[in-house]
Amino acid sequence: MPRLFFSLIFVFAASIASAAEVTDLYQAQAPVESQSEEDRKRLAPDLLKQVVIKVVGDRRAVEQADISALVTDAERYIDQHYYQQISTIDNDTPTQQLALTMDFNANGINTALQRIGLPVWDKIRPESLLWVAIDYQGKQQLITEGDEDSLVLQIQQAAKKRGIPLLMPLMDLEDQSQLTFNDVSTGNTTAVNQASERYGASIVVTARLSGNAESAEISWQAILGEDTERWSSQGNVQTAIQQGVDELADRLGRRLNMPISSSGDTELAIQVSGVNDFEGYSRLMDYLGSLQVVSDIKVGSLGSEKLDLVLVIQAEPERFRQLLSMGRVVQPDSTDNTGLQYRLLP
Template structure:
């Protein structure tokens, strides 16, 4: 955990203890597609769909699929295949396609698109399902379509997502009202046993979260005993609302959606959360830079070898050069793929190398990434509701909306704005950031500054 003087830096509502580490995600360059037969025409179409799935996993966000370079590559997807095989399970036939990692990465480099490496944060999802007057936290083994849909999403996007067991241990620690009320301390305490890097609380409701006016027509129809079959049809389209909250880098992000299909709403929420996480760790090849770091506590030849291999294996690092070695201190020049902020973000997923601060502010510079010790709520549904706040933001953060895309279900259309950061967030004067459109979705976030020294110093955890 980053520390400067007595200020503790907060990261992604995480439990960054010694046991909290990211996961190495396998098969990022592999995808499975359901097919009807093994004929060539179906295989070619399925291969194109599989390549699109790989682009989404390593590209992190849906917008990459619209890039001309990747769209062109999909038309000749077979050129990028390394192997394929068929699998039959429960009378369902699937084509499993593996693609050449180097060739796919070259496409992203050609398109100047960022790559998301295989080391990814584990996400703990607390999902509260409210049906009428009944509320429950969905367990990982619940007799419901929700856990399986979450698992499918996790596989498709390459993001490790787990749900709570809701066993005897959870029953003694979890108070449902704490989660429904988004109480951060209680949520964090209940989540400790799962050692997750990121904690998400999601609520989906067909009652208390739904606007009364939106539900009036449906309620009147359902209360009419003479409506017969019409009542059964109306029950299928009862409006639902989903919202979620993620605490990331000292900022509390929240978002809200409405629709009629619960699974679609959950997938939309998870998709936006994935893109929120992706922004911190994506690597842009065109943004390559050199970075000199100092590492302490390297006390043996074994430690030297382990440290060098550790740095070399980082997806954000292209090459490592040892500059100097004196006592237990080493200095390295790193050729980075992407920005220094992306490199520092990737280190937060592994506690082998922790950054040390000496308390001297003079040697520090600021970059646009993490670590604002103040808590700020970013409500992406109501960004301009406060005129005074909007005036404050004019001098710090300038949001803009671009590239709208239609989203979610057949009834509700939603747009994906991009919020761009053109300055430094003033956390002391901003308590809540809001936006007008009640159905707008987050794709980019407002990021506070991080404190990065000109010569960052790290401590190597041996063993």
């Protein structure tokens, strides 16, 4: 069998700078044999559980909770379902397969999770920039999103299943001048971080996988702020990739998700500087309104390019402040010690 090598070292920026909205957070998909009602009803509980894991962000938290009643009543939460042909991997080769897609009701799911006591990872999530070096069938190269490679498809599908926004490099002349195959395959974090600056991603990813299509082992490393975490995954390539991405999502989810407050709304007063025109004001309000845990925004005074706001949130304020800085729209004022003053980014 051909030898397969590519590397996976996850390097997280010290502070989360860029994020994207996951638009299919309450959607799940699975291959299906037919469009029969029997197959649809049989798959509904499994697809709902996929959504719960994606929304909560942490498989361990879901497994420790009792979601049996929610899953058993899966059809109650379906907004719509449809069928389509999707790309899947068969013997390391992309192929077409009929799939069932279900969209579940976001408010209904969130209310059920609140009753169960499970946290919710907001739909605004950090973007991951993924550099992948492959040494496969005698070829050494850095792959991009546009490459027709089964590894790209498997990584994208694994990230989509867990609601992780994924970026891949352009590998244009600028990238090629800053980063070599050896930089990525050996995890040269200095070179990788420098090449990644242009993308503004929150999470920078490089890598290491060894083995072949049938038997692979991936060693993962994550630097999250001042913490370094490592884990590994094994199996065929598709399984090893999904297990590794699952673990990444779990660790991110535990850091960034937050329980929906059962004690009612909390008001949080903040001040945002740098709001000097209507475009900036609209961008700020659109961002705040997109956050699931923000139920209302009360606008106060605007003076000297500083906007006073009172946010009505359904979350613990300290965890919310961490989320607020994640979207590359505002950042904490470095001269403020209260955690209540922010600056609108350009």
